[in-house]
Amino acid sequence: MATIAKSAAEIARAVNARECSAREIIDATLSRIEAVEPQVGAYLSVLGRQARESADALDARIAAGERFPLAGVPLAVKDNLALEGTVTTCGSKMLERWVAPYTATAVRSMLAAGAIPVGKANMDEFAMGSSCENSALGVTRNPYDLQRVPGGSSGGSAASVAAYEATIALGSDTGGSIREPAAFCNLVGFKPTYGRISRYGLIAFASSLDQIGPLTRSVEDAALAYDAMAGFDPMDATSVDRTVEATAGTLREDLRGLRIGVVKQFDTHKLGAEIDDVYDRALHDLEALGAEIVEVELPTADYGLATYYLIAPAECSSNLARFDGVRYGLRVDGVDVAEMNERTRAAGFGPEVKRRILIGTYALSSGYYDAYYVRAQKARTLVARDFAKAFERCDLIAAPATSSPAFRFKSKSDPYSMYLMDYYTIPMSLAGLPALSVPCGWVTPEGGERPMPLGLQLTAPLFAERPLLAAAHAYERATKHAAKHGTQLPEAAR
Amino acid sequence: MKYEAVIGIECHVELKTASKMFCGCANRFGAEPNTLICPVCMGMPGSLPVPNAAAIEYMIRAGLAFKAAIPAYSKFDRKNYFYPDMPKNYQISQYDMPLTQGGVVRYWLEDGTIRECRLTRIHLEEDTGKSTHAGSGDGRIAGSSYSLVDFNRAGVPLMECVSEPDLRSAEEAVAFLEMLRRTLMAIGVSDVKMEEGSLRCDANVSIRPIGSETYGTKTEIKNMNSFRSVRRAIESEIARQSAMLDAGERIVQETLGWDEANGTTISMRSKELAHDYRYFPDPDLVPMEISEERVAAVRAKMSPLPIDRFERYAKEYGFNIKQTTQLIDAPEIADFFDRTVEVSKHPQQTQNFVLGDLSRLANESGIAIHQSPVSPEHLGELVTLVEAKTINSKIAKELLARMWAGEGSPKAIVEREGLAQTSDPAALARFVDEVLAANAASVEEYRAGKSNVFGFLVGAVMKNSRGKADPAAVNALLRERLGG
Numbered sequence: 001m002a003t004i005a006k007s008a009a010e011i012a013r014a015v016n017a018r019e020c021s022a023r024e025i026i027d028a029t030l031s032r033i034e035a036v037e038p039q040v041g042a043y044l045s046v047l048g049r050q051a052r053e054s055a056d057a058l059d060a061r062i063a064a065g066e067r068f069p070l071a072g073v074p075l076a077v078k079d080n081l082a083l084e085g086t087v088t089t090c091g092s093k094m095l096e097r098w099v100a101p102y103t104a105t106a107v108r109s110m111l112a113a114g115a116i117p118v119g120k121a122n123m124d125e126f127a128m129g130s131s132c133e134n135s136a137l138g139v140t141r142n143p144y145d146l147q148r149v150p151g152g153s154s155g156g157s158a159a160s161v162a163a164y165e166a167t168i169a170l171g172s173d174t175g176g177s178i179r180e181p182a183a184f185c186n187l188v189g190f191k192p193t194y195g196r197i198s199r200y201g202l203i204a205f206a207s208s209l210d211q212i213g214p215l216t217r218s219v220e221d222a223a224l225a226y227d228a229m230a231g232f233d234p235m236d237a238t239s240v241d242r243t244v245e246a247t248a249g250t251l252r253e254d255l256r257g258l259r260i261g262v263v264k265q266f267d268t269h270k271l272g273a274e275i276d277d278v279y280d281r282a283l284h285d286l287e288a289l290g291a292e293i294v295e296v297e298l299p300t301a302d303y304g305l306a307t308y309y310l311i312a313p314a315e316c317s318s319n320l321a322r323f324d325g326v327r328y329g330l331r332v333d334g335v336d337v338a339e340m341n342e343r344t345r346a347a348g349f350g351p352e353v354k355r356r357i358l359i360g361t362y363a364l365s366s367g368y369y370d371a372y373y374v375r376a377q378k379a380r381t382l383v384a385r386d387f388a389k390a391f392e393r394c395d396l397i398a399a400p401a402t403s404s405p406a407f408r409f410k411s412k413s414d415p416y417s418m419y420l421m422d423y424y425t426i427p428m429s430l431a432g433l434p435a436l437s438v439p440c441g442w443v444t445p446e447g448g449e450r451p452m453p454l455g456l457q458l459t460a461p462l463f464a465e466r467p468l469l470a471a472a473h474a475y476e477r478a479t480k481h482a483a484k485h486g487t488q489l490p491e492a493a494r
Numbered sequence: 495m496k497y498e499a500v501i502g503i504e505c506h507v508e509l510k511t512a513s514k515m516f517c518g519c520a521n522r523f524g525a526e527p528n529t530l531i532c533p534v535c536m537g538m539p540g541s542l543p544v545p546n547a548a549a550i551e552y553m554i555r556a557g558l559a560f561k562a563a564i565p566a567y568s569k570f571d572r573k574n575y576f577y578p579d580m581p582k583n584y585q586i587s588q589y590d591m592p593l594t595q596g597g598v599v600r601y602w603l604e605d606g607t608i609r610e611c612r613l614t615r616i617h618l619e620e621d622t623g624k625s626t627h628a629g630s631g632d633g634r635i636a637g638s639s640y641s642l643v644d645f646n647r648a649g650v651p652l653m654e655c656v657s658e659p660d661l662r663s664a665e666e667a668v669a670f671l672e673m674l675r676r677t678l679m680a681i682g683v684s685d686v687k688m689e690e691g692s693l694r695c696d697a698n699v700s701i702r703p704i705g706s707e708t709y710g711t712k713t714e715i716k717n718m719n720s721f722r723s724v725r726r727a728i729e730s731e732i733a734r735q736s737a738m739l740d741a742g743e744r745i746v747q748e749t750l751g752w753d754e755a756n757g758t759t760i761s762m763r764s765k766e767l768a769h770d771y772r773y774f775p776d777p778d779l780v781p782m783e784i785s786e787e788r789v790a791a792v793r794a795k796m797s798p799l800p801i802d803r804f805e806r807y808a809k810e811y812g813f814n815i816k817q818t819t820q821l822i823d824a825p826e827i828a829d830f831f832d833r834t835v836e837v838s839k840h841p842q843q844t845q846n847f848v849l850g851d852l853s854r855l856a857n858e859s860g861i862a863i864h865q866s867p868v869s870p871e872h873l874g875e876l877v878t879l880v881e882a883k884t885i886n887s888k889i890a891k892e893l894l895a896r897m898w899a900g901e902g903s904p905k906a907i908v909e910r911e912g913l914a915q916t917s918d919p920a921a922l923a924r925f926v927d928e929v930l931a932a933n934a935a936s937v938e939e940y941r942a943g944k945s946n947v948f949g950f951l952v953g954a955v956m957k958n959s960r961g962k963a964d965p966a967a968v969n970a971l972l973r974e975r976l977g978g
Contacts, residue, residue, distance in 0.1 A: 082540045095539065102533050104540060203539040208777035237544045237779050315777050318572050321583035322537045326643070329539075337578050337641070364574070364772035373774060 004028045005492040008073040008167045008221040009248075012114065015072035016062060022055040022072030022116060029074040029118055033165045036489050041140045042150075042160035043119035044079050045087055054116045068114025069248075070228060075115040076166035078123055078157045081107050081212070082201040090203050091123040091135040091153075094323045094330050094348030104201020105236065106170065106212045106229045113228035118166055122156030125350045126320065127172055127205040129153050130180055130421040133409065134352045142184060143487035145450045148406040151181030157215050158185040164492035168225050169215040174205050175308050176401075176425025178213045179437040183401035183455025186439050186482050188472070189215045190222040193463050194432035195240035197226075198233030204319040206312035207238070209429050217482065219438060219473040223248040226465060240463075247466050251473035256290035258471060260458075261394030265301045266424060271403050275454065278441035279400055282456045285479050286398060291471075296390035296397065300382045304427040305419060307383065310363045310376035311430075316353075317360030323348060355415065384431040391461045396471055400424050401437035401455030405445055428459050435459040438472045439482040451485050495740060497701040499732045500709055501661035503611075503670060505695035507653045507684045508621060509552045515620045515651035516543030516586065523690050527644035535649035537581030542778050545570070549651035550782065552683035553593040553618050554792045556653060559677050559799055560613055562597025564789050569781040570618075574772040579623035579643045587654075589773040592617035593784070599657070600801045601673030603665065606808055606815040611670050612658040623648040647691075653684070659698065659709070664728035667697060668721050676800045680825050688720055697724065699731045701739065710735070711745040715759055717752045727752040731759050803828055811841040817849060826864040837874020840881050847873060851891060855898045867900040876904040884914050889961050916962045925963055926971050929954045940976055948972070 003011060004025060014020050030048050037043060051074075058072060077083055080090045082100035089095045107117070124134035132140045132155025140155045142148040143163040150159040154171030158181035161169045171178040173191035182189020191213045202212055214225035227248050232241040260283075268279045287293055325331035325344030332343035349357070363372040390397060403423060412418040428435040437455035444451045456475070460468035476482070514521050517534035533541040557564045571589035597613040624647050629639030655674065661667045675686040675693060686693045700712035715731055718724045730752075735745055750759035775781075800822045807818040821828045827848065834844045848863065852873070856863045876893060879885045885893070885908060893904045893913075901907060908914055916922060929951060930937055940947040955968045 080540075088539070090539070098539070100540070101538065102541075200542050201540040204778075206777070235544060236542050238542075238777075314774060318574050318584050318772070318774070321574060321576065322539070322581065324576065324578070324583055326578045327536060327581065338576070341576055361772065364774050366770045366772070369772075369774070 004032060004074065004164055004167070007218050008070060008216065008224055009218075011073050011167060012069060012071045012224075015058075015114075016067045018062065022058045022062070022114075023052065025072045026051045026055040026074060026116055026118065029165065032163075032492060033118065036143075036163050036165060039141065039146055039489065040143055040159050040163045040165065041138050042076065042121055042156045042163060042165055044089055044091070044122050044137055044156065046119040047086060047117055050086075051116050051118045058114055058116065070110065070168070070224060071114035073115045073168055074118045074166045075110055076119055076121045076157050076160035076169035077107055077117050078154050078169070078171050079120040080123060080127055080172055080203040080205075081170055082203070083107055083117060083120070086120060088120065088203070089137055090127070091125045091137055092348065092350070092353070093136045094344075096137065096330065098329050100201075102201065105198035105233045107201065109229045109231075110168075110170065110225070115168060115228070119160065121154070121160050121169060121171075124153035124155065124177075125353050126203070126316070127153040127174055127177055127210075128316070128352050128356055130176070130418050131407070131409075131412065132156065132181075134350060136350050139409075142406045143489050144186060144452055144485070145406065145448065146488050148408055148448075148452065149184070151184035151402075151406060153177040154181050154189075154215060158182055158187055158189070161185070161187055161215050161217060162487060163489055167216070168221055170212060170225075171215050172202055172205075172210055172212050173425075173429065174209045174211075174312060175429045176422040178215060179401050179425045179435060179455065179457060180421060182215050183437045183439075183453065183457075184406035185215075186453035186485075187215050187217060188219050188222045188436060188438050188476070189213065189455070190226060190436040190469070191429070191434065192226060192230060192465055193240070193434045195238055196231075196244070196434070196463070196465065197229045198231075198236040198239045200233055200235040204315075206315040207319060208315060209308075209312060219436075219469055219476050220248060220251060222436065223251060223469045223473070226469070230465070242463065245466055247469045250466055250470055252470045253474055253477060254290045255286060255471055255474050258291045258396065258467075259294050259394040260286050260291045260471075261294050261296035261390055261397040263301065263390070263397060263399055264295050264297045265299065266399050268400060271400065274443045275400075275404070278443060278454050279456070282440045283398065286475060289474055289478055294394050296393055298383075298386045298390060298427060300379065300386050301427050303379050304383060304430055305423060307376045307379040307430060308422070308426045309359065309419060310372050311380060313356040313360030314363045314373050314376075315360065317357045317364065320349075320353065320357060352415070380430045383427050387427070387431045387433060387459075388461075395460070395464075395467060397459040399457045399459065401457040405443055405452035405454055407445075424457060428457075433459050433462060434465045434468050436468060436472055438476055440479070441481055442485055450488065453481070453485075496704045497732070497736050497739065498704045498706075499662055499664075499728070500659045500700045500702060500712075501663075501667050501728060502659035502698040503657045503661065503667060503695055504698070505655050505671070505674065505693060506621075507655065507678060507686060508692040509549050509651040509653055510682075510684050510692075511546055511548045511552065511651055513546060514649040515546050515549055515618070516649055519649065521650050522646075523692070525646055527642070527646060530646040531648070535581065536645060537583075543586060543776075545779060545782070546651060549618060550593065550784075551792055552651075553616065553653065554784065554789055555681045555683055555796060556616055556655075556678065557594030557597065558789070558793055558796060559681050560594075560597035560599055560616070562594040562613060562616065564594055564784055565591065566784055566786075567591060567781055568593045568784060570776045570779045571773045572776045573619075575769055577622065578641065579625045579645075579648070581623065581645065581648050585619055585622065586776055586779070587619035587773075588617035591781075593782075599670055599673055599677075601669045602804055602808075602815070603669050604815065606818075608804075609666060609669070611660040611666075614656040614658055616653055616655045619652050619654060621647050621650040621652040659700075664725045664732070667728055668725045671695060671721060671724060673800065676823055680800050681797055695724065697728055699728055699735070700745070701732060701735045711747050713745065713747065713759075714749045715752055716749060716762070719754065723752055723754050726757060727759060730757060734759065797825070798828070798832065807841075811845070813842075813845060817845060820849065821845070826862065830864045830870055833870035834873045834877070837871055838877035838881070840877050843877045843881055844873070847877060847894070851894050855895070859898070866898060868894070868897045872897055872903055879904060879908060883964065884908065886915055886961065886965055888956075889913055889915070913962060915964050916959055922959075922963060922967055922971055925955050925958045926968065926975055929958055930975060937976065948976075
């Protein structure tokens, strides 16, 4: 009985109980991938042989009496996470053939918990984008409407789980890259507190913002993945040496006694009546579950985008300097080293990556550093301070995850309109806060035929993952929005 | 015109930690190329740096050694520029919050004069890999057909030490560097070997008319591979600049390379534009907090500093500069010496033994003094025995050889074998009278005016006493008996 439509919790229980083998789960998942991948394009590489071998090895260990919290759970790994022996591209021509010589700590944790990687998921090049359209290596479609983007940058991760080509996907979130595609693909997307999950092996976009997290079809699965990955890693100096309490067993059914803040500056009226209704209803539902809704202010929220688009490009301009053709990855020869560097980078990076490298180089340049980078860092401190103040009045903050549902391909042609997609997610990233998106309703976009999902973004104070997941679980259980509509694909066998 | 030189030194010193600055690879010179590397020091995508705590402790030691301020907060910054032997195309370094600030190097010249050169700062960074250019015949990049890079050195902890322009001559510059070198060696943070590249230095040189308060235009000299070439390069550059000013020419601010073979500085014509390194705080590393407790713990374990030893040996003990320097530059021997003095309380006599007989025994046997069977306690005993005139120098010499052979406490030997010097007048008189009786002919010769026979008689008495007689007392008694 290959139950790939079931949750990670159910799969692990069944595999541990030997009701079905990990191999059966993986075989069924690989069949599903074969069937729907031509339409979805979630993966840049599928790890068929390795996945089967890992499944057999896991089954042998289970037969010998071992048990794993994520036994046999098919895992999609965003292609900016190193997995030893596999091509790890970052969605870029620069690394199209680069084989990672080591495995990211977060991925190792998932492997140790019994999850089995089935593929490397497509993404916007070097995680820069909100639609997956910036991938240099493939197109990923939204399973709920194949004419629409899956979101980004963890677009392949989101599409893989939505299309039942994986049960859990790992993504990375710098300014919304987990939460936005999760909202677009009817998933739970969870970005823990900065420092909770080791970044070792995550190919950096913006080091001070990047954070790994799961995309799943339920809050409980997100909690299981978080429990597997959270914790101090001596290989990452920014990882936090602080006790992590397991979350999966502490999910709750109601929200009594919880104060949920609604941000005055995040006015959902401007998103249109239909979307506004969805978010209004979400607040009512939260209230109905026993939460007290309070208004809070984030006066600096409007500066989030500008702040982010200085800090993130500044860091990326330095982080991506290593791609020079000297040691690994693409090399385009030239008459000397400088020309080789230039030609390699000209050919290897796509337009959005180049744009951000240029912005960042400019922001760090002598004479501009104080005016741009230093001011952006000050603004970042103010954003974090606003949140701290808001959390004096509430336990969680509720906000939209995105300003619209998934849009059509090529509909955001100017970079700024694409950047605006992250308006609601960036402030939390700047403050390093744990935040997730959970399905909260459906709207039929103008000119669209199919209803598309929206996500409610819940944000908690630093390190308060446990109450965050607990509240999201209660909301999810009470509303069951995710189950209301299906994808455009054949149903996965239940 | 008479000019005064104004010189500042910038040097890079590799720290001798067991592992590299930001990863676990071994920090070792001379291994096969690219065998001491990992994803971190190769700048592989996704790898992250983690600071080496030992390197930070070494920096604190260096700061304490030079009386620098050690700020409570420090951080690492990225210095961005493209270079093929720099794996990430940025160097993790320190920009505006170095681990140490200020400080002073107190050094001595050959005549023992103590001078001071202030330090601007010492900061911590990572070393780059090493390029070898092939196909051009002379190892230069110009005309080479390809280059090879060895990344074993990439990520080795590197201390950059910048001085204020307080040096006024090549002699001072070299004495400053020697002092820096012996201090860093003494506190155990580096091997400081110029020939292995663990010390690399550049000099900033300008000249000005004597009495002038303003600085002249400076040039930077690179590529100096020994202290001798530092001295020659600076002297050559001072002469070049003086000749130019005398001829009414202007000095151009530029970077010069020292050409050891031709003994001249040559302009390094580089196409490089003025670099904008775009320093910014490294987001992969968190700011460092250096607590007072941590500094105090390092201070408590500090080895004696060469400058403190210099003041003690040269000023307090009155040793000459050569002996002082000789002792200080062999820190283990200086440690041995210091511990011996604690027992003996007689620095000069102790130094005589250490730099004299003990050094000779060490040279002959190939065993270092501090690793020999002679302990500071036993040598201290020996010095005490000599100083108390319990034994004479001849016996002392014999005892030292036996101690070297492992016979242990000299005091015990003396007591066991009754080797204490005889100053008992009756015993002395007996030794003397026996010799005079047995050598009547020599006595006659002496009385006849052959005064050199006296030495023979002294020797005979000493021999008769089996060396235990006090030679001074023997002399006096013999003269008395011989009536002269």
